[in-house]
Amino acid sequence: MPACCPKATRLHKPSLIPDFAYDPPTGPLSILHEDDAIIVLYKPAGLLTVPGKLANRQDCLISRLQAARWDALTVHRLDCDTSGVIIFARTKQAQGFLGQEFEQRRAEKTYIARLKGRLETDNGTVDLPIGSDWDYRPRQKVDPEHGRPAVTDWQVLDRAGDETRVRLTPHTGRSHQLRVHMLALGHPILGDQIYAPETRADHGRLMLHAESLSLHHPTTGKRVSFFAPAPF
Known part of the structure; x- marks a missing residue:
């Protein structure tokens, strides 16, 4: 399926990107999963993966984990409002190995999302470069001139009323990639306070969940997979 046209997905800059109130779940x-090399967690929505820049955003998943497992090391991140599977290393060697799994695109991830509107096609691919919208950080945008390559496969799982449930498979790891690519399709992810703020009140959170992660184990070299069903 051909990629959608960037001209049709140009974002209208808002007058203001509201700052979010950080009230992480307890x-x-x-x-x-846990062994001598890795720890795999379920991250709840609303909790930062790593500390934020502001003083009231130091509570995060890695700080909570290190309070219980002092040797935990960050490998990758999930957006604050995204729930799901996330992996941490327990040694510098494991951290470097897992970092290469992501950098070399050997790690495979899938996400579940609920989108605004009905996607009539059952599957497809969005292949559009993404870059920062510097005037309105942290917003990202489709940027054919300066953006970095970004590719996402999507598959419809269900349609109900005026929304569509999809499984998303990113082949790159750009910031806000899934959120920007679904917006580019004309079907933003429900509950997104940046890209679809009009849907936030009805959903309370971003309807995006990291469902599965598959990669090679840093000790055995064997491929391992981890799964957590979507809570919505």
Whole structure:
């Protein structure tokens, strides 16, 4: 399926990007897997992966994890409002190995999202470069001239009313990639306070969930997979 046209997806700059109120969820860590080299967690929506720049945004998943597992090291991130599977290393060697899994695109991820409107085609690919919208950070945008390559496959799982449930498979890891690419299709992710703020009140969170992660284990070299069903 040909990529959608960037001219049809040009973003209208808002007069203001509202700052979000950080009120992270409480509760114990949800550990999906743990061994001598890695720790795999379920990250709840609303919790930063790493500390933010402001003083009131120091509570995050890595700080909570290190309070229980002092040797935990960050490998990758999920957006604050995204829930799902995330992996941490327990040694510098494992951290470097896993970093290469992501950098060399050997790590495979899938996401579940609920989109605004009905996608009539059952599957397709968005191949549009993404760059920062410097005037309105942290917003990103389709940027054919200066953006970095970004590719996302999508598959419809269900349609109900005026929304579509999809599985998303990113082949690159650009900031806000899935959110920008779905907006480019004309079907933003529901509950997105940056790209679809009019849907936030009805959903309370971004309807985006990291469902699965598959990569090679840093100790055994064997491919391992981790899964957490979407909570919506």
